[in-house]
Amino acid sequence: MMARFAIRDQRAFAAGALFLGFAIFFYVVALGYPAGTAARMGPGYFPRMLAIVLAAIGLAVMVRAMRSTAERQPLRQWDWKGLAWVTGSVILFALLLFPLGLVGSLFVLIVVSSKASHEFTWKGALANAAVLIALCLLVFVYGLGLRLPVWPALFN
Amino acid sequence: MDLFHNLAIGFSTAAQPANLLYAFSGCLLGTLIGVLPGLGPLATIAMLLPITYALPPEAALIMLAGIYYGAQYGGSTTAIVVNLPGESSSVVTTIDGYQMAKQGRAGVALSTAAIGSFFAGCVATLALAALAGPLTAAALLFGPKEFFALMILGLILASVLSSGPFIEGVGMVVLGMLLSLVGTDLSSGTQRFAFGVPQLFDGLDFVPLAMGIFGFAEIVKNLEQDDKLSLVTQKIANLFPTREDFRRMIPAMLRGTTLGTLLGVLPGGGAVLSSFASYTLEKKLSKHPEQFGKGAIEGIAGPESANNAGAQTSFIPLLTLGVPSNVVMALMVGAMNIHNIQPGPEVMTKNPALFWGLIASMWVGNLMLLILNLPLVGLWVKLLTIPYRYLFPAIMVFCSIGVYSINGGTFEIYEAAAFCVFGYVLIKLQLPAAPLLLGLVLGPAIEENFRRAMVLSRGDASVFLTSPLSAGLLAAAAVAVILITLPAIRARREEALQE
Numbered sequence: 001m002m003a004r005f006a007i008r009d010q011r012a013f014a015a016g017a018l019f020l021g022f023a024i025f026f027y028v029v030a031l032g033y034p035a036g037t038a039a040r041m042g043p044g045y046f047p048r049m050l051a052i053v054l055a056a057i058g059l060a061v062m063v064r065a066m067r068s069t070a071e072r073q074p075l076r077q078w079d080w081k082g083l084a085w086v087t088g089s090v091i092l093f094a095l096l097l098f099p100l101g102l103v104g105s106l107f108v109l110i111v112v113s114s115k116a117s118h119e120f121t122w123k124g125a126l127a128n129a130a131v132l133i134a135l136c137l138l139v140f141v142y143g144l145g146l147r148l149p150v151w152p153a154l155f156n
Numbered sequence: 157m158d159l160f161h162n163l164a165i166g167f168s169t170a171a172q173p174a175n176l177l178y179a180f181s182g183c184l185l186g187t188l189i190g191v192l193p194g195l196g197p198l199a200t201i202a203m204l205l206p207i208t209y210a211l212p213p214e215a216a217l218i219m220l221a222g223i224y225y226g227a228q229y230g231g232s233t234t235a236i237v238v239n240l241p242g243e244s245s246s247v248v249t250t251i252d253g254y255q256m257a258k259q260g261r262a263g264v265a266l267s268t269a270a271i272g273s274f275f276a277g278c279v280a281t282l283a284l285a286a287l288a289g290p291l292t293a294a295a296l297l298f299g300p301k302e303f304f305a306l307m308i309l310g311l312i313l314a315s316v317l318s319s320g321p322f323i324e325g326v327g328m329v330v331l332g333m334l335l336s337l338v339g340t341d342l343s344s345g346t347q348r349f350a351f352g353v354p355q356l357f358d359g360l361d362f363v364p365l366a367m368g369i370f371g372f373a374e375i376v377k378n379l380e381q382d383d384k385l386s387l388v389t390q391k392i393a394n395l396f397p398t399r400e401d402f403r404r405m406i407p408a409m410l411r412g413t414t415l416g417t418l419l420g421v422l423p424g425g426g427a428v429l430s431s432f433a434s435y436t437l438e439k440k441l442s443k444h445p446e447q448f449g450k451g452a453i454e455g456i457a458g459p460e461s462a463n464n465a466g467a468q469t470s471f472i473p474l475l476t477l478g479v480p481s482n483v484v485m486a487l488m489v490g491a492m493n494i495h496n497i498q499p500g501p502e503v504m505t506k507n508p509a510l511f512w513g514l515i516a517s518m519w520v521g522n523l524m525l526l527i528l529n530l531p532l533v534g535l536w537v538k539l540l541t542i543p544y545r546y547l548f549p550a551i552m553v554f555c556s557i558g559v560y561s562i563n564g565g566t567f568e569i570y571e572a573a574a575f576c577v578f579g580y581v582l583i584k585l586q587l588p589a590a591p592l593l594l595g596l597v598l599g600p601a602i603e604e605n606f607r608r609a610m611v612l613s614r615g616d617a618s619v620f621l622t623s624p625l626s627a628g629l630l631a632a633a634a635v636a637v638i639l640i641t642l643p644a645i646r647a648r649r650e651e652a653l654q655e
Binding site for chain 1: 206207210321323324326327330331333334337341343344346348349372375376379380543544545546548549550552553556557560561564566569570572573576577580581584585586587603606607610611613614615616617
């Protein structure tokens with residue numbers, strides 16, 4: 001986004017754009033559902049109404065961000081790496097839970113998510129994994145009796 | 157008298173050894189998790205929710221209420237000892253609490269918070285018991301248009317109280333309501349926004365969403381900040397306030413309790429509003445306003461009493477009207493649904509043991525927290541010394557297992573991962589997540605009541621204004637909007653809500 005265009009408050013502008021984007025998405029999809037009438041509303045009536053309200057709010061927020069009185073606010077720095085490690089470890093856990101069982105998938109979750117820290121050490125992550133896996137087995141599997149696959153599917 | 161009869165029913169439920177044990181373990185676990193930096197009551201409850209699945213409904217709700225108070229209490233401890241609020245209602249506690257801790261009076265600050273919370277808890281329990289009957293009776297007079305108006309008022313107040321510009325708060329509410337439309341439309345059976353994914357036919361689950369935003373995304377944010385905690389290192393020795401301390405804290409406690417009890421009942425209110433309002437009031441009334449921010453005991457006693465009273469009375473709209481007034485209450489709705497309880501006026505009449513048992517257990521929980529926490533303060537502080545690099549993988553593990561156990565499938569885990577990314581976007585754009593979650597929870601009921609009211613009026617939207625009750629509620633919402641957009645008040649609110 002170029003700062004010489006009068007977008008003084010980039011944060012608010014992006015927030016408004018987010019609202020507008022969602023509004024358009026929901027409105028377009030809702031066009032596929034019958035709207036009905038005010039007295040007999042179909043499944044499409046309420047979503048369209050909300051989408052219009054959200055679009056108006058989004059536009060208002062964007063316009064306000066461009067006004068000359070708006071406070072100057074740049075977009076903040078994004079930590080893509082941290083986000084990727086954390087989100088990725090959760091997705092890996094979901095993918096591996098059934099093939100590897102709780103023990104294996106927790107191991108992956110703990111080690112991969114630990115990578116998100118600036119103070120990552122293999123020794124620390126492995127020790128943490130050992131402690132947490134033992135704790136989870138004790139609490140969730142043996143203590144609370146939650147139905148979780150504990151060992152890899154191969155052994156069953 | 158009815159009140160005492162009802163409380164007797166309640167205490168006979170709450171005092172059953174098993175329920176006492178659940179209340180106790182709830183308080184203990186809630187404090188344990190809530191004391192960890194960055195974990196507020198919402199994340200704590202969401203994480204511990206699976207533990208309660210297997211319990212009978214009464215026990216589950218009693219335990220969850222215990223977790224709630226415990227987490228809130230734990231948040232005060234972190235606020236005082238490390239200057240880190242666990243959630244927004246303990247933000248004001250950091251101001252004077254941390255200063256007192258730096259002066260070597262952490263013990264006194266912690267016991268002031270404990271005593272204030274306990275006293276407020278006792279009063280709020282009584283208020284809850286006394287108000288529940290009349291309000292439930294009033295709720296039975298509510299039709300679709302009144303419920304619609306009430307929920308609009310709640311959502312408006314929730315946006316007013318969220319951080320950031322009001323209009324962005326409203327935007328988040330509307331976005332939350334749109335997300336709530338995912339799933340099956342009850343009147344026509346149409347699948348909306350599900351895109352043929354069978355797991356979406358029942359709608360987006362609240363728990364993966366809350367975990368993604370308040371658990372995972374919060375971790376990404378914390379990792380990025382990378383600064384060391386400013387832990388108070390002195391030993392916490394003296395817990396007892398002096399006579400002078402008592403003289404100053406008692407009036408503050410009384411005022412805080414009154415304020416919290418009243419504000420908690422408001423839809424959209426609860427602990428946050430109460431604690432901010434109380435701090436402002438104490439500063440205004442004090443003969444030594446210059447001491448505020450430098451360790452004034454009133455600045456802890458007032459807000460801590462107020463937030464506990466508010467936390468407790470915020471159950472009132474949920475239990476009597478079925479309308480959750482804040483995000484934590486929204487999560488309680490989710491928990492009740494798991495046990496097939498529909499929150500609302502019927503709970504009290506159909507299931508008095510559960511209703512009054514829950515209320516009585518709130519008092520029991522407050523007592524336990526008092527007994528449990530003061531002697532164990534040293535232990536809680538030790539917990540804070542666990543480095544974050546060991547702590548956050550543990551949080552991720554508990555959240556992931558918790559999300560999985562909702563339905564025993566991996567779909568919810570992917571959902572939580574998606575909301576982690578979304579939550580991170582919200583953090584970067586400084587958009588408040590609480591109104592989004594309230595919109596998500598209230599959305600279906602708002603649509604249903606709106607559609608029903610419109611059917612009854614044959615499509616005439618003016619019914620919302622011609623019925624006195626719904627017109628009154630909508631007028632209150634309009635007043636809130638006007639007040640918040642007035643420049644003078646906007647400036648004051650920004651001052652009060654800044655973190």
